[in-house]
Amino acid sequence: MSQPLVSIVIPFKNTEAFIKECITSILRQTYSNWEAIFIDDYSEDNSYSIVENYTQQDSRVKLYKNSDSGIIEALKTAYKHSSGSYISRMDSDDIMTPTRLETMVSNLEKYGKKHLAIGQVKYFRADGLSGGFARYEQWLNSLTVEGKNYSEIYKECVIPSPCWMLHREDFDACGGFNSDIYPEDYDLAFRFYKANYTCIPCDKVLLHWRDYSTRTSRTHEHYAENSFLDLKVKYFLELNYDASRPLAIWGAGHKGKTLAKILLKQNIPFNWICDNPKKIGKHIYDQELFNFDYLSELKNPQSIVTVANLEAQKEIKHYFETQNMQAMIDYFFFC
Template identity: 30%
Template sequence: MHADVNSESPRVSVVMPVFNAAEWLRETCSGILSQTMADFELVAVDDASSDKSYEILESAARDDSRIRLMRSPQKGIVAALNYGIAESRGRYVARMDADDIMPTRRLELQADFLDRHAHIALVTGKIVYLGDAALNAGYARYVDWLNTFQTSNDFADRRFIESPVAHPSVMLRREVLRADPYRHGDFPEDYDLWLRLLQAGLSFSTVAEPVLHWRDHGARASRTDARYDIEKFYIHKSGFLAEWLRQRGLNKVVVWSGGRRTRRRIDALRAHAITIDQFIDVHPRRVGQVIQGVQVVSPESFFAGPKKFVVVYVSSRGAREAIVTSLNENGYTEGSNFICAS
């Protein structure tokens, strides 16, 4: 029986919802219980599993007093997360999924970082992708993109492109997680929370070491739950982007567009009363056209005129980086004169 922990107020609470994860659960628990920092509790919340998940956790809890096993009073990831957080007692709250692997120094690295940086609300770290990168190139590219983040500004400025952190990689200060921090809705619950925390002015950061081995498989909720459909991301974040713009006195913007599909997604931004002043497009055939009542101009023509705020709505990462370089070279600063979205 492991007893090297303050049972009343551990330094870290690891909150882990569990649903039918028997295939991976022993390996996941082994990684958590092998942490170099022992002062933590594992709050494992079973979400009506129909496999042997609960029995596996019961057996592990008999051998290690740091495991607190409970059943969620309501079904679903949001209810399980909110219940686990409400029951947790740690100064910091770390998220973990029941099918991933936690490197042995993760809790030590992240808790030490938060101890040293009082202004940081959430810390993540490097992600190791566990999956077929050739077969699932989109997920692998997403992990590569997450691993480029280095500063708090990276998280703030890139939040409207994709979710800026991997959910099971984070550690947060307890005080930023108010009662029932995750919301029910037709949207991804984690991205919604990150957008709300960033909108409130809180800062995210990262450590340089790996904090998660992220397992990609066909049963992952992001592949099976309709709330994680890509269009739900676009629709949900548009309201946060519109509010971010209004907070800066902007209700009219120029959009650097990636074509017809991108312009359809801009309709969600318009639905929040943001007016599109111009489209910027590099395609000669579209320059000079009026699309949806908006004039399409070339980058050269745009840069020759007065400076206007630009929303870069280009999804392709290589193209987006080239556009950011062009904007920088013409005196535009990310977060001040332009923001990237998708």
């Protein structure tokens, strides 16, 4: 039986230092029926020439110019040129492990449509990783090994953007790359969640994820914290918010204040809770702040937690559990 074709979409811009390693990792895949569609987003270095050289060596490597500008348009352009039964994405500065495509195709063939193939990731950086990236990797992989990624989708992007695969029909059904919302990878993860595509558990590292100081996700305004919060609120109100229940915000730090402003702008009523004695009883944006005990006075509330301290998060989660409250129904961690 012939192998189904996998289309790998790969936008790139000024990644001449890394793109050879990316292409080499694709060429070394144990699964051979793929097409790698590279889209040049107006590179000013030698990236285009490097990819062009590979297209002359292997017809599965394809190269096009972005029809407009920016990563969203590059993804749309790539998809127009794709013809695979399965759709996957890769970043031009990352490295696939040799069995990535084989593992993902096997999982999708085993579980069928309405499923999302994902994999464990391993961050790396020439001068060493920060503690934050190490924690993110550990957290993300702990979700992926059980396929429970959506259970904490409001914390961070729970689908690694360069390490997923989907049936083409399912990709089209959830809108594919036809969204203009940034950050585009997080928006797509929310649309996978909205479409109820089940994440297939995976215990294998399928991607080596490179970090460096000039990576787009570190430098572009579209990946700033406020963009993430706007996106989280958009999907929370659409998918999980119950307007018949009182809403409580936990935390009055920077993120809590930003969230409050977003909700006020959209005329969403809420109760504000914090543990800072200097703030309790005060008003911010004309909203009074209460001690967390105030939650017991609310009838069947929903809570959004913006408290960043990990120990405090554990205490808050324990409190919810003692009240028989359920994650993703009664409470949502936004950090």
